Amino acid sequence: MIRQLRSWWRRERLDRELHAEVRFHIEMETEKYMKQGMPPAEARRHAMRNFGPMEKHKEETRDARGLMWLDELIQDARYSVRAFVQSPGFAVIAIVTLALGIGANTAIFSVINAAFFAPYGINEPERLVRLWGQDLQRGITQLGFSVPKYEVIRDQQTSFESLGATTGFAQTLLLNGRDPVQVNGALSTASFLDTFGATPIAGRFFSGDEERAASVAVLGEDLWRTRFAANPAIIGQPITLDGNIYTVIGVSQRLPAFWDADVWTTNPFEFPGVPADTIRRGFSFLLPVGRLKAGVSEEQARRELEVLAARYTAAYAANADAAWTLTAIPLRDDIVGAARSSLLTLLAAVGLLLVVACANVANLLLVRFTGRRQEIGLRTALGASRGRIVRQFLVESLVLSAVAAALGALFAYWTLPGLLVLAQNNLAFANDIRISLPVLGATALLALGAGVVMGLYPAVQGSRSDIVSVLRDGGRTIAGALGSHRARYVIVTAQVAVSLVLLIGAALLVTSFAKLRGQHTGFDSSNIFVAGVSLPPSRYPDIASQGRFWLRLNEELSNSQGVVRAGLSSQPPLNGGFARAPYALSEGAVPPLNERPLGLTMSVTPGYFSTLGIPLLAGRDFTERDTADAPLVAVVSKATATKLGGEQGLIGRRIIMGSQGGGQVMEVVGIVGDVRSQSLTTTAEVEFYRPVMQRQRPFMQMMVKTAGDPAAFEAVARRVLANLDGTLPLTGITTHAAMVDQSLAQQRLLFVMLGTFALLAVVLSAVGIYGVVASFVGQRRSEIGVRMALGATRLQVIAIVLGQSIAPVGTGLIVGLMSAIALGRFVEGLLFEVSPLDPLMLASAVVSLALVAGAACAIPAGRAARIDPVTALRGE
Amino acid sequence: MAKLDLLQGTLDLLILKTLALGPQHGWGISQRIQQISENVLRVNQGSLYPALQRLDTAGWIESEWGASENNRQAKFYRLTKKGEKQLRDETAQWERMTLAVQRILETEA
Numbered sequence: 001m002i003r004q005l006r007s008w009w010r011r012e013r014l015d016r017e018l019h020a021e022v023r024f025h026i027e028m029e030t031e032k033y034m035k036q037g038m039p040p041a042e043a044r045r046h047a048m049r050n051f052g053p054m055e056k057h058k059e060e061t062r063d064a065r066g067l068m069w070l071d072e073l074i075q076d077a078r079y080s081v082r083a084f085v086q087s088p089g090f091a092v093i094a095i096v097t098l099a100l101g102i103g104a105n106t107a108i109f110s111v112i113n114a115a116f117f118a119p120y121g122i123n124e125p126e127r128l129v130r131l132w133g134q135d136l137q138r139g140i141t142q143l144g145f146s147v148p149k150y151e152v153i154r155d156q157q158t159s160f161e162s163l164g165a166t167t168g169f170a171q172t173l174l175l176n177g178r179d180p181v182q183v184n185g186a187l188s189t190a191s192f193l194d195t196f197g198a199t200p201i202a203g204r205f206f207s208g209d210e211e212r213a214a215s216v217a218v219l220g221e222d223l224w225r226t227r228f229a230a231n232p233a234i235i236g237q238p239i240t241l242d243g244n245i246y247t248v249i250g251v252s253q254r255l256p257a258f259w260d261a262d263v264w265t266t267n268p269f270e271f272p273g274v275p276a277d278t279i280r281r282g283f284s285f286l287l288p289v290g291r292l293k294a295g296v297s298e299e300q301a302r303r304e305l306e307v308l309a310a311r312y313t314a315a316y317a318a319n320a321d322a323a324w325t326l327t328a329i330p331l332r333d334d335i336v337g338a339a340r341s342s343l344l345t346l347l348a349a350v351g352l353l354l355v356v357a358c359a360n361v362a363n364l365l366l367v368r369f370t371g372r373r374q375e376i377g378l379r380t381a382l383g384a385s386r387g388r389i390v391r392q393f394l395v396e397s398l399v400l401s402a403v404a405a406a407l408g409a410l411f412a413y414w415t416l417p418g419l420l421v422l423a424q425n426n427l428a429f430a431n432d433i434r435i436s437l438p439v440l441g442a443t444a445l446l447a448l449g450a451g452v453v454m455g456l457y458p459a460v461q462g463s464r465s466d467i468v469s470v471l472r473d474g475g476r477t478i479a480g481a482l483g484s485h486r487a488r489y490v491i492v493t494a495q496v497a498v499s500l501v502l503l504i505g506a507a508l509l510v511t512s513f514a515k516l517r518g519q520h521t522g523f524d525s526s527n528i529f530v531a532g533v534s535l536p537p538s539r540y541p542d543i544a545s546q547g548r549f550w551l552r553l554n555e556e557l558s559n560s561q562g563v564v565r566a567g568l569s570s571q572p573p574l575n576g577g578f579a580r581a582p583y584a585l586s587e588g589a590v591p592p593l594n595e596r597p598l599g600l601t602m603s604v605t606p607g608y609f610s611t612l613g614i615p616l617l618a619g620r621d622f623t624e625r626d627t628a629d630a631p632l633v634a635v636v637s638k639a640t641a642t643k644l645g646g647e648q649g650l651i652g653r654r655i656i657m658g659s660q661g662g663g664q665v666m667e668v669v670g671i672v673g674d675v676r677s678q679s680l681t682t683t684a685e686v687e688f689y690r691p692v693m694q695r696q697r698p699f700m701q702m703m704v705k706t707a708g709d710p711a712a713f714e715a716v717a718r719r720v721l722a723n724l725d726g727t728l729p730l731t732g733i734t735t736h737a738a739m740v741d742q743s744l745a746q747q748r749l750l751f752v753m754l755g756t757f758a759l760l761a762v763v764l765s766a767v768g769i770y771g772v773v774a775s776f777v778g779q780r781r782s783e784i785g786v787r788m789a790l791g792a793t794r795l796q797v798i799a800i801v802l803g804q805s806i807a808p809v810g811t812g813l814i815v816g817l818m819s820a821i822a823l824g825r826f827v828e829g830l831l832f833e834v835s836p837l838d839p840l841m842l843a844s845a846v847v848s849l850a851l852v853a854g855a856a857c858a859i860p861a862g863r864a865a866r867i868d869p870v871t872a873l874r875g876e
Numbered sequence: 877m878a879k880l881d882l883l884q885g886t887l888d889l890l891i892l893k894t895l896a897l898g899p900q901h902g903w904g905i906s907q908r909i910q911q912i913s914e915n916v917l918r919v920n921q922g923s924l925y926p927a928l929q930r931l932d933t934a935g936w937i938e939s940e941w942g943a944s945e946n947n948r949q950a951k952f953y954r955l956t957k958k959g960e961k962q963l964r965d966e967t968a969q970w971e972r973m974t975l976a977v978q979r980i981l982e983t984e985a
Contacts, residue, residue, distance in 0.1 A: 004933060017941075017951065018925065020949070020951075021901075021902055021925070021950070021951045022922075022925065024901070024902075024903065024944070024948065024949070024950050024951075025902050025903040025906070025921065027948075028903040028944075029903060029921070032907075050920075050921045051920075051921045051922045052920040052921065052922035052923065053922065054922060056922070057922035057923060057925055057926060058925070060923075060925075060926035061925045061926045061928075061929045062929075063926070064926045064927075064929035064930040064933060065929055065933060
């Protein structure tokens with residue numbers, strides 16, 4: 001093969017050589033006869049006779065080089081390009097149609113590739129698993145690990161080559177010794193980065209003896225580039241984090257998704273602000289990952305974890321996390337997470353869109369190829385085989401799809417930034433989304449497939465040619481056209497069916513999204529400015545100092561210009577974070593810690609509820625007097641009150657909350673309305689609010705309801721903060737409306753994309769239907785003329801034309817509807833309060849598509865009705 | 877003069893056999909084949925070239941331009957290692973076959 005390719009590349013030189021070689025042969029042979037005494041002319045004649053038919057031999061020699069088909073293929077391609085240039089209208093429509101279909105696929109491929117195949121730049125990501133705790137009794141999954149549990153697993157496991165754990169923690173980094181910036185810190189075991197398979201960009205990672213209390217730090221790639229100008233000289237330099245000095249020992253590459261951090265430090269077995277006793281009792285904040293030993297499956301690891309979990313339960317029966325079981329899931333599944341089904345739905349949708357696009361082009365090709373009957377008849381008469389003609393047509397189709405693939409890749413390249421904006425950082429693997437080589441490879445394969453699929457039938461049809469009748473009738477025979485017309489109906493049917501499936505899918509998602517947006521959330525996000533502040537433990541070491549600061553900040557904000565109300569919260573609704581704690585009524589026999597249910601907890605300041613418009617249903621809001629030395633108090637949500645025995649009479653009763661010291665007893669002083677704080681789809685959960693003054697909370701978010709544009713409040717907020725403490729940075733500046741929006745990013749991405757695909761499919765189908773009906777009218781001009789001459793009314797003519805399209809469109813609608821119903825259960829999980837079988841939805845999709853199809857037919861039908869019988873018949 | 881048509885495989889074998897004696901150009905090969913077959917086998921000289929190309933594509937021979945005996949540029953063909961092995965294999969096969977044919981003829985007689 002290589003030899004063949006080489007001689008193909010050098011074919012022109014080889015031809016010259018062959019020519020020279022043959023000339024030499026003839027000359028030698030001539031000389032031979034001349035030496036025998038023949039006159040030159042006769043000698044030459046003899047030589048030529050001995051040699052035989054020269055051109056035939058040369059041709060055979062060329063054939064013997066192999067790969068001659070490549071030459072012919074190039075010839076065919078050149079011919080195709082010439083043909084397309086001669087009818088640019090056809091070529092442009094076909095290429096753009098196909099490029100839309102292929103480009104949409106390329107874009108989705110790039111997302112799919114990032115989600116399921118991207119190596120994240122780390123070593124053997126397929127061997128990484130994430131370890132989770134789960135509390136099956138209480139139906140809670142994805143729980144972290146406590147320190148004692150991590151130690152048990154780490155010391156006794158045999159499935160993993162290495163194990164590491166980390167926990168995220170917002171920290172304040174002082175730049176140049178004075179400018180504070182908030183960074184994502186990670187407290188990790190020394191083994192974490194190595195276990196993850198990351199490589200240091202500069203310096204090194206932690207060594208085992210640096211795990212506890214060593215003041216060393218590894219910078220994350222992004223922070224290093226943005227704040228330290230990617231300067232490798234930072235290694236060995238000190239940085240100030242939360243008031244403590246650390247020495248930078250290395251820079252780590254970026255890790256995928258939420259695993260990335262700005263600054264990595266060690267000492268992971270203490271959590272700032274949490275007493276050691278609470279940590280020993282099962283406070284679960286560590287997020288472990290394990291690197292499986294070669295040859296050990298996830299299933300084996302999972303089984304071992306079950307055994308180890310049982311040992312932990314036996315050894316630490318009183319701990320809060322004693323009863324939880326353990327599981328391990330591949331890191332990639334963990335990162336792709338909930339996006340998986342959306343991605344697969346989108347993949348299916350773009351596939352269908354491409355089918356519609358291919359159908360359109362196949363339709364065009366069919367008209368084009370069958371329209372070349374005369375040319376084909378002539379070529380057949382001149383000896384071209386049918387296979388040769390089919391190949392010529394197929395090459396034309398492939399040339400189209402190749403150009404379309406290139407254009408489609410460009411489309412994808414242009415639309416990708418928009419797609420990423422739409423995803424709003426809500427896709428954990430967004431960093432890996434790009435038009436890479438594998439994506440282009442998949443696109444090329446797809447284009448090849450599309451070229452063959454859409455070209456094959458038209459090619460076979462177009463090559464079917466009865467020479468005699470074609471040449472006699474001047475190519476106007478209807479016989480063959482009838483067969484191809486039937487094929488075009490089938491194509492229209494398929495297009496309509498596929499478009500309907502996409503349209504119904506899009507309608508379901510749009511409705512679902514509208515319902516999500518229209519949810520009664522329990523809070524009012526309008527005009528709310530949000531920003532985070534975190535207090536370094538070195539300067540705000542205890543509850544009292546932190547509480548004083550938060551109260552003052554709240555007061556200053558409330559009194560600022562243009563502020564309606566203000567409050568602080570540790571967890572604004574829908575910000576993506578949460579904390580849970582065990583709780584129980586502190587009356588009678590209180591169940592042990594590890595049997596208490598878990599409820600969401602958050603810390604707020606006075607004024608938080610009214611700022612967010614959360615109604616106070618009973619009791620009172622927190623006040624400035626609810627300080628650390630006052631009796632502990634809590635406000636609960638309505639759902640919590642219902643669960644704990646009714647709204648009436650709960651005020652004044654005592655509950656026991658949290659795991660610190662076996663739980664703290666506090667009095668319920670108020671009941672507020674339910675809030676969808678975790679996601680718009682989940683209804684009222686058990687939620688406890690506690691005054692921030694009674695808890696250690698180094699990080700809070702300010703929520704300020706403004707009279708004007710909330711985004712314009714940033715300058716005021718900075719001034720207020722600087723007046724209180726000039727070293728604190730303001731972070732995560734946004735509005736609450738944007739936060740809510742962001743929580744829907746994935747759903748929005750899905751519905752916008754599917755909606756776009758459906759719209760494209762409907763437009764393409766309309767074009768397809770129009771094309772078929774228009775060509776029907778064109779072919780039957782004279783027939784319609786005769787009918788009109790015989791007295792048919794315009795209405796009757798229109799009825800005939802429309803009648804042509806009723807069967808394929810109607811069949812398409814029925815097939816599409818049935819497919820949509822059958823496919824419904826696959827998207828059910830993506831829908832919110834919409835049934836995939838919603839009759840109104842299905843009916844409206846069918847009717848809309850039928851109307852579009854009707855409109856597409858109406859134009860050629862109207863043209864048919866205006867045919868003048870005299871000109872139509874004369875044209876015959 | 878009745879002359880035998882050459883089967884393709886036979887021609888290939890004859891070319892290999894000729895080149896086993898040393899590098900030779902196309903015309904030289906055609907003369908040699910006529911010589912050794914004592915003019916019974918008459919190669920249509922032109923058909924030599926497709927055969928040479930075929931053997932070249934198969935990797936059994938290779939070619940190089942050089943000066944001919946009368947000092948003109950000619951393309952010389954030479955047997956490759958692979959070609960030598962092919963020649964041995966085909967010769968052995970030929971011998972087996974001719975032996976078989978001979979036996980059949982003898983039995984008939």
